[in-house]
Each structure stands twice: as C-alpha cells, then as structure tokens.
Amino acid sequence: MDHLGLRSRGEKNVFSGFTTAEMEKMDRILKQSEQLPNSEVIKKLTTGFNRSAGRAGKPLLKWLEVQNWFLDRQKCLMSRDTSLNGPNMNETSDMPKGEKVIDLSKLEYEAKSSDGAWYDVEIFITYRFNTSSGYEVLARYDGFGPEEDEWVHIKNVRERSVSLEHLECSKVMVGDIVLCFQEKTDIARHYDAQVIDIQRKLHDIRGCRCIFLIRYEHDNSEECVRLRRLCCRPEY
Ligand SMILES: [Zn+2]
Numbered sequence: 039m040d041h042l043g044l045r046s047r048g049e050k051n052v053f054s055g056f057t058t059a060e061m062e063k064m065d066r067i068l069k070q071s072e073q074l075p076n077s078e079v080i081k082k083l084t085t086g087f088n089r090s091a092g093r094a095g096k097p098l099l100k101w102l103e104v105q106n107w108f109l110d111r112q113k114c115l116m117s118r119d120t121s122l123n124g125p126n127m128n129e130t131s132d133m134p135k136g137e138k139v140i141d142l143s144k145l146e147y148e149a150k151s152s153d154g155a156w157y158d159v160e161i162f163i164t165y166r167f168n169t170s171s172g173y174e175v176l177a178r179y180d181g182f183g184p185e186e187d188e189w190v191h192i193k194n195v196r197e198r199s200v201s202l203e204h205l206e207c208s209k210v211m212v213g214d215i216v217l218c219f220q221e222k223t224d225i226a227r228h229y230d231a232q233v234i235d236i237q238r239k240l241h242d243i244r245g246c247r248c249i250f251l252i253r254y255e256h257d258n259s260e261e262c263v264r265l266r267r268l269c270c271r272p273e274y
Pocket of ligand 1: 207241246
C-alpha cells in the first residue's frame with residue numbers, strides 16, 4: 039500500500055495542465071490494461087505527450103504528473119467498480135502480471151457536501167472533468183438514496199476519518215483539525231473543527247474523561263465535547 043505517496047500528492051499538480059487529447063489517450067490506456075501502467079509505459083507516454091503538437095507552448099509534463107493522473111483516475115474507477123461488483127473483482131487471476139497495482143479499493147472515502155458537512159461515500163457513480171475547476175465525482179452517500187447523489191469536487195473527497203479509542207485521546211493536540219459530530223435539536227452532522235483547548239482528565243472505568251474545546255470551521259461556533267464526538271485523519 040502506498041498511502042504516503044497517494045496522500046502527499048498535491049492535487050493541483052494532478053488535475054491541471056493536461057489537454058483533452060492527452061486525457062482521452064490516458065483513459066484509453068487505463069481501460070485497455072485495466073491496471074496502472076508501469077513506470078516505463080508512463081515515461082514513454084510522457085515523452086510522447088511532450089513531443090506532440092498539442093503541447094506546443096505549454097509546460098512540459100513530468101512523468102510523475104502523468105502517473106498521478108492514472109492513480110487518481112484509477113481511484114475513481116476502482117471505488118466504483120468495487121461497489122458494483124463486490125470486493126472479489128481484484129482477485130481475478132487473468133489480470134496481467136506486471137507492476138503491482140496499488141489496491142485502492144480497500145480505501146473508504148468521505149465527501150464534503152454543499153452543506154459543509156462530511157458524509158461517508160458509499161460509491162462513486164461516475165466522474166467528469168470540468169475545464170475550469172477540474173475533476174468532480176458523483177457521490178452516492180452512505181445511508182442516502184439516489185435523490186441525494188451529489189457532484190463533489192475531488193478536492194472535497196478524502197479518505198474517511200476514523201474514530202478514536204479511549205487511550206488514543208493523547209494523540210489529539212491543540213491546533214489539530216478534527217471531524218466533530220455536531221448535534222443540534224433538528225440536525226446532526228459531521229463538520230471539520232479545530233481543537234482550541236484540551237482539559238486532560240484522569241481516565242476512569244468509563245474511559246476517556248478529557249474535555250476538548252473545539253471551534254467548528256463552518257460557523258466558528260465553539261463547543262466542549264468528549265472524545266467520542268471526534269474523528270481524526272487516518273494515520274499514514
Ligand atoms: Zn482522555
């Protein structure tokens with residue numbers, strides 16, 4: 039698993055600068071091979087792109103940028119395929135041998151809706167490329183029907199946040215951005231929030247008794263919450 043590589047990529051490097059013809063070609067290659075092309079193929083492809091007339095006057099591509107494009111596209115395709123076909127699709131033995139495919143299908147995602155809250159994604163139904171803003175995915179939210187499907191920019195999609203065990207409260211630090219469950223009388227949603235202060239308490243038989251003062255990013259309201267209301271980014 040190459041989480042580090044996957045997460046450390048700057049998305050702005052991934053989604054900018056490809057011509058339509060280049061993206062169509064990469065799409066064809068991905069569909070034909072059904073797996074990530076190896077680095078030799080990608081390097082050759084990059085050289086070809088850089089020599090093509092369509093690239094005249096544009097910055098030269100780096101092969102890593104091309105590879106990142108494939109990784110991201112595969113992320114979309116595999117999460118969709120896995121959801122549709124079940125988890126066994128990667129175990130078919132007729133896949134060509136070659137460079138190891140990063141198994142993105144085991145990753146689970148959450149997406150930030152237009153209401154500013156994060157929801158678990160059940161599947162990505164399809165994707166589209168918007169020339170002004172880049173890639174968007176059509177997300178089906180976990181626990182919601184098709185009528186709630188939403189186009190979400192890829193920058194608002196991330197690996198799911200994880201809840202914390204009682205003993206993991208020490209990992210939460212002042213200044214951290216966490217996902218916090220906000221409960222109001224009529225509405226309960228997960229929002230990004232910053233940890234402003236922490237009162238560390240002795241744990242007892244009920245577990246963590248620490249109190250976290252957090253400030254929600256979407257409305258700047260502050261609240262004191264217990265650990266069970268918080269989720270954090272997965273570790274890499
Ligand atoms: Zn604690």
